[in-house]
Amino acid sequence: MNDTELMRIIREAIAQATQGEKAAPECKCVCDGEVEDISAYSLREEFNIPNPYNKEEYMRIKAKTDARLGVWRAGPRPLTRTTLRVRADNAAAMDAVFNDVHEEYLERNNLKTYQTKCDSKETYLTRPDLGRVFDDATAAQIKADCIAEPDVQIVVSDGLSSSAVEANIDAVLPAIYNGLKATGLKVGTPFFVKYGRVGAEDSVAQILGAKVTVILLGERPGLATSSSLSAYCVYGGYPGIPEANRTVVSNIHKAGTPPVEAGAYIAELCKQMYDKKASGLDLKA
Amino acid sequence: MKLKTRLNGKTYEFRDVKDVLAKANEPKSGDRYLGIAPETVSEKIAAKVVLSELTVADITENPVVPYEKDEVTRVEIDSMNKRMYDQFKNYTIAEVREWIMDHKTTTNDLYRASYAWIGETVAAVAKICSASDLIYGASKCCRPTRCETQIGLPGTLSFRAQCNSSTDDPETIVLGVQEAVSFGSGDLCFGINPVEDTVETTQRISHALRDFKDQWEIPTQISVLSHVTTQMQAVREGAPLSMFFQSIAGTQSACEAFGVDKALLNEAYDLAKQECYGTGMNKLYFETGQGSEMSIDCDEGADEMTLEARTYGFARNFEPFGVNNVTGFIGPETIYDGKEMIRGNLEDHFMAKIIGLPMGMAPCFTNHTGITQDDQEIACLLLNAANCNYYMGVPMGDDVMLAYQDVSFHDDNTMRELSHRKPAPEFHKWAIKMGILDEDGRLGERAGDASMFFAK
Secondary structure, three states, X not given: OOHHHHHHHHHHHHHHHHHHHHHOOOOOOOOOOOOOOOOOOOOOOOOOOOOOOOHHHHHHHHOOOOOOOOOOOEOOEOOHHHHHHHHHHHHHHHHHHHOOOOHHHHHHOOOEEXXXXXXXXXXXXXXXXXXXXXXHHHHHHHHHHOOOOOOEEEEEEOOOOHHHHHXXXXXXXXXXXXXXXXXXXXXXXOEEEEOOXXXXXXXXXXXXXXXXXXXXXXXXXXXXXXXXXXXXXXXXXXOOOOHHHOEEEEEEOOOOEOHHHHHHHHHHHHHHHHHHOOOOHHHHO | OOOEEEEOOEEEEOOOHHHHHHHOOOOOHHHHHHOOOOOOHHHHHHHHHHXXXXXXXXXXXXXXXXXXXXXXXXXXXXXXXXXXXXXXXOOEHHHHHHHHHOOOOOHHHHHHHHHHOOHHHHHHHHHOOOHHHHHHHHHOOOOOEEOOOEEOOOOEOEEEEOOOOOOOOHHHHHHHHHHHHHOOOOOOEEEEOOOOOOHHXXXXXXXXXXXXXHHHOOOOOEEEOOOHHHHHHHHHOOOOOOOEEEEOOOOHHHHHHOOOOHHHXXXXXXXXXXXXXXXXXXXXXXXXXXXXXXXOOOOOOOOHHHHHHHHHHHHHOOOOOEEEEOOOOOOOOXXXXXXXXXXXXXXXXXXXXXXXXXXXXXXXXXXXXXXXHHHHHHHHHHHHHOOOOEEEEEHHHEEOOOOEEOOEHHHHHHHHHHHOOEOOHHHHHHHHHOOOEOOOOOEOOOOOOHHHHOOO
């Protein structure tokens, strides 16, 4: 077959295809509604076993756990609906990890951003050491911008979940400030630490000479929730302080400890830590 | 000992055995983090070439942490068999690899020879193996064990029913275990990780599991995975455990961080003899995983794969009922992506089987890596081809307490069907009687409905 012949065949094929297009009837389908949002159904209420021996008892116990039980099967494989829901929850979790907190959200909450030594999300994920420290220029900038030697310094960080920050911070932060108002403590300038690990609060404490430091940080997302926030509180923090010196308030999200409640509690903790000059195991002692 | 070679126009010289072992490793995030990974692909292959020409004696006499300094090294060396070692000490690593693959080398030969190796030796062999080598070599090994029941026999595949609760609620834990059992899972054990590491929680969960097991006369083991000292106290106070569980690692300092040493495990074994329900000679259950040492700064500068192999050398001394890794559990600072996770799992399984362990596997992932469900299932399928002893069984693979994904009840059955394997014999007989499984180990009509256990 030579080129001319090939071109002829192609032209004919194109002509035929175009003709077909013209001849096709107009789309008459009616789009009435949409496919169910499978991320919305309650795992605790979902039940797929056909003709179970005892559904009532199953549901009574299932109501207490997010474990994916009563899911049935297709041969040995899961049902499509069940497997797609796992994928949907995994998607929410991965998006929480791999997407950044939106800048507008931080602006709205008056949080200026300072980045740790991590230059990218990938560095952040593979180098926990770099997520705890700032380079000299950033450290100097933090010192220049923020109130020096505060009694309580609050910082926010993406950690492993940007969703946790965006779902909770605008409720947690005001609650902490309200709680601290009555104490008369000198409260520092809050800011956002991009690519931060828990230990970033130790660098912050050192740079600003803070007494109590709190980092509100997005936790590693599971499939059940991708927006869980934790507060790690430390008295007299410095890089290398033992982990046992941290007091942790975890599981802050709407289905766990609600953010407003958590904020009030964190404020109370800060006052206690300030008064007792201790945190973590030392605070309990 | 030759630590130098020329490859692709360049000369490569390695500092010591530890350096060769690290440089010969396939890509691992944890090795890059420590700065001990090879810089180029050619450097990696040069290290494999050098490694292949070292002898078993070269490796054994140069463990990555000195004998005097580290209890793990002492245990793995002291648990060797001198006669077997003498037989193999002059073999090069290349020759050991070929001896393992040889058709003439039988399952029994491999088991006897396992006492010639320490962790570093099996790591060295695995480092010059491709994926198919790792699968083929391991598939020839067989290591049955007995606690309350016997597992690991040829042609069988078992599962641990891992149905954790975020609130340590016995009723939801038992519902999960009932569903596992209704899927033919749980013949390795009912094994629950508690949230609270207390004697009271260990008691509460183990009694709930034992009650279910007794009521339906299910032939399996019961394990609650609190710290071994917590379990020991619980058992002294009457907790009906079959055996003791503990996480272990490949250096003394990492084991210390986990609160465990040789003396404690010997004490646990002796207590299990007197107080646990398992009367077979295998009374301990261990978990391990690549990267655990470096994640807590206890790596001694050695690569994560070699440290994992040393963990197996340590484990062997205590005649465990089962050992499984959870490589993929920690995160991208140790295992970066699906490729690293799959390779790591094949290595772990091979190294453990060659050193003589009853090895099960938990190919798994967290949500803060690029590892996907497909990667995890591919690892599972490859390990199945390698005859792995057991997997976990987690509802839809989603562990609601530990917040990571592992093997599901559905995958469990798929693996059994694909490899034509059956459950452990005692459990299989029971499951046939219950109508859960047929003679071939396939799911029956009502399999998957846990409410079959509500009637009684």
